[in-house]
Amino acid sequence: MSAREARLDPPIQPGETDPVSDLDATGRDDGTVFPQSVASGGPTPSGVLLWTRVASDARDPDEPLGVEVAPTPSFDDPPLRREIPPERLHTGSDYTVRVDLDGRLDPDSTYYYRFAYRGQKSPMGRCQTLPRPDASPDSLRLALICCQDYQNGYYGALARVAEDDVDFVVHLGDYIYESAAHQYSGLGSERYRSIRLPSGNDLASSLADFRKLYRTYMSDPHLQRLHRRHTVIRTWDDHAVGNNRYWDYEADAPVLPTHPRGDDPEFAARLTAAGIQAWWEFTPARVGYDPDADHLHDAFELYRAFSFGDLATLVLTDERLFRTPPPGAGTWRPGWFGGRSDPDQTMLGGDQRAWFLNAMRESETTWTAWANEVLFSPFQVGVGAATLRPKTDSWDGYPLARERLARGIESDATSNLVALTGDLHSYLASTMPTADGAADERRGLGPEFMTPAVTSVNLTEAVGLDEGVVGRVAGGIVSRVARAMNPHFALFDSSRWGYSVVEFTPEESSYTAYAVDKTVDSADASRSVVARLRVPTGGVEPRPMERRSG
Structure with missing residues (x-):
C-alpha cells in the first residue's frame, strides 16, 4: 500500500440513508x-x-x-x-x-x-467543493493564516476570517506550537494562556503531548467557528514537531535543534513520527500517511495540488521533512553572512522537487499559487560587507537550492506564479528573484505575498517596542529600513498581527492585509487594513491599490 492510499476512511455511498x-x-x-x-x-x-x-x-x-x-x-x-x-x-x-x-x-x-x-x-x-476542472470561475478568494501560538494571544483574527466572504482558508503552518512554557515570546510579550502537557515537560515529548496541544488549540471558540464556516486547506511548518527542525542525511534522522533531546537520532525520529500522527489525526486533509512505512520520508506525503477550474492551481510543498541543515547548524558559527551553500543542500528533497517542477510545468490555469512555508525572496540587513542574512531558516539559508528551483521554474516557462508564504510573523510583499537574481518590475519569478502571524511574536514585540505610539513609530522605522535594504520589497510590516486575503481573477491577483487586535478575547476584536496590493496578469511586481477602511 502506498502512502497516498493508506489511512483514508471509506466514503459515504450516494443516497445512503441509514436509519440513524x-x-x-x-x-x-x-x-x-x-x-x-x-x-x-x-x-x-x-x-x-x-x-x-x-x-x-x-x-x-x-x-x-x-x-x-x-x-x-x-x-x-x-x-x-x-x-x-x-x-x-x-x-x-x-x-x-x-x-x-x-x-x-x-x-x-x-x-x-x-x-x-x-x-x-x-x-x-x-x-x-472545488469547481470542475473545465469550469471558468470569475474569481477565487483565499484567506491566509499562520503562526497561532495559543499562549501568545487570542484568536480574534480567526473570528474575523470566519465571517469573511472567502472560498477557502489556507493555513500555511504553525497551527500548534510544541511549547507549553511560553518559550516563543519576546520582551514585549504577555502571558495570555497556559498549557500543561501530560509529560510535564516544557516542550512536547510524546504523542500524548501533541494530542493535548491539538485538543487545547481546537477548543478555542474562535478557531472552532472558523472551521465550522470554511473548508480549510492546511500545510505545516516546524512547530508541528520542533523549532527549526531539519534532516541529517548522514545520520538519516531528523534533528530538533532547540529540544533538549533533539540531537538524539532515535528520539528525534520517534517524536517526528508522533508529530506526524497527531497532525494527521486532527487535520482533515487528503495526504499520504503510512505509519508502518520503513522510513519517515515514506510515511508522510504532505505535498499536493488543488485546481480551481481554469483560473488557478494551488501547489503545497513540505519544506521541513526533507531539508538539509541550514548554514551554521550544529556549530557555534551563525550562518547570517550568507555566501554559497553546500551544493548538496536541499529544501524540498529530490522527489518533491521533481514533483513540484512537474506541477509547475503541467499547470494550465491562468494563475499558479504556491503555498510556500518560508520566505523565498532574499531578505538582507545591512549594506556592503556588513550585510547579514538573518533568516537562514528560510530559502536564504539555501541559496543554491533556490537558484536551481528558480532556474527550473524559468525553464518550464511557468507564468503568473504567486507565492503565498507564512513563518516570518510579518506582512510582506515582494518580487521573487530569477535564477540570476533579478527582481524588479521587468524581471522576476512573480510576486510573493506573506501573511502575518495570528498571535506569534513579531519583531517589534520581540524587542519590546510594540505598545502605543512607541510601537507605531518603531514599526514604521523597521518597515522603512527593511524596504530600503531590500528594494524588491513592496511591503514590510512586523508590528501587527492578523491575516490576509488573496483574490485571483482572470485579470489580476490582489492581496489585502488585515491587522486584528490579539490582546482581547473577542469575536469583535478591532480590525484595520494594513495594505492592498495587486499584480496584473503577466506582471511580477506588487503595486499598491487604493486604500479603503475595512
Whole structure:
C-alpha cells in the first residue's frame, strides 16, 4: 500500500440513508460530546473530508456515530446520512473521525453537515467543493493564516476570517506550537494562556503531548467557528514537531535543534513520527500517511495540488521533512553572512522537487499559487560587507537550492506564479528573484505575498517596542529600513498581527492585509487594513491599490 492510499476512511455511498436515530435527536451538544466541534478539508470537485472528535469520557463502545450532509442549513432536503460503526471511535486515533465524501457531492457547491452521538448533535458545519476542472470561475478568494501560538494571544483574527466572504482558508503552518512554557515570546510579550502537557515537560515529548496541544488549540471558540464556516486547506511548518527542525542525511534522522533531546537520532525520529500522527489525526486533509512505512520520508506525503477550474492551481510543498541543515547548524558559527551553500543542500528533497517542477510545468490555469512555508525572496540587513542574512531558516539559508528551483521554474516557462508564504510573523510583499537574481518590475519569478502571524511574536514585540505610539513609530522605522535594504520589497510590516486575503481573477491577483487586535478575547476584536496590493496578469511586481477602511 502506498502512502497516498493508506489511512483514508471509506466514503459515504450516494443516497445512503441509514436509519440513524441520533440524527433525529433534539439535544444540542454543549461541548461535552464534541469538544473540538467539527471541521472540513481535502476538497475535490465532488467531495470533502469531514472531521470531528468525540470526547473520550463520552464514548460508548456500543454506540455508532451519525453524520448528516445536506445542501441547505435546514436539512429539509433529503440528506446523506450514515452510521459510523462504534469501532471507528478508538484510542488509536484519539477518538477522531473523518468521513470522505469524494464522489458524492456536486462541484463548486456549498453543503452543511453535522454529527450526532448519544442523543446529542454537534454544531453545524459548512463545507465547499472545488469547481470542475473545465469550469471558468470569475474569481477565487483565499484567506491566509499562520503562526497561532495559543499562549501568545487570542484568536480574534480567526473570528474575523470566519465571517469573511472567502472560498477557502489556507493555513500555511504553525497551527500548534510544541511549547507549553511560553518559550516563543519576546520582551514585549504577555502571558495570555497556559498549557500543561501530560509529560510535564516544557516542550512536547510524546504523542500524548501533541494530542493535548491539538485538543487545547481546537477548543478555542474562535478557531472552532472558523472551521465550522470554511473548508480549510492546511500545510505545516516546524512547530508541528520542533523549532527549526531539519534532516541529517548522514545520520538519516531528523534533528530538533532547540529540544533538549533533539540531537538524539532515535528520539528525534520517534517524536517526528508522533508529530506526524497527531497532525494527521486532527487535520482533515487528503495526504499520504503510512505509519508502518520503513522510513519517515515514506510515511508522510504532505505535498499536493488543488485546481480551481481554469483560473488557478494551488501547489503545497513540505519544506521541513526533507531539508538539509541550514548554514551554521550544529556549530557555534551563525550562518547570517550568507555566501554559497553546500551544493548538496536541499529544501524540498529530490522527489518533491521533481514533483513540484512537474506541477509547475503541467499547470494550465491562468494563475499558479504556491503555498510556500518560508520566505523565498532574499531578505538582507545591512549594506556592503556588513550585510547579514538573518533568516537562514528560510530559502536564504539555501541559496543554491533556490537558484536551481528558480532556474527550473524559468525553464518550464511557468507564468503568473504567486507565492503565498507564512513563518516570518510579518506582512510582506515582494518580487521573487530569477535564477540570476533579478527582481524588479521587468524581471522576476512573480510576486510573493506573506501573511502575518495570528498571535506569534513579531519583531517589534520581540524587542519590546510594540505598545502605543512607541510601537507605531518603531514599526514604521523597521518597515522603512527593511524596504530600503531590500528594494524588491513592496511591503514590510512586523508590528501587527492578523491575516490576509488573496483574490485571483482572470485579470489580476490582489492581496489585502488585515491587522486584528490579539490582546482581547473577542469575536469583535478591532480590525484595520494594513495594505492592498495587486499584480496584473503577466506582471511580477506588487503595486499598491487604493486604500479603503475595512
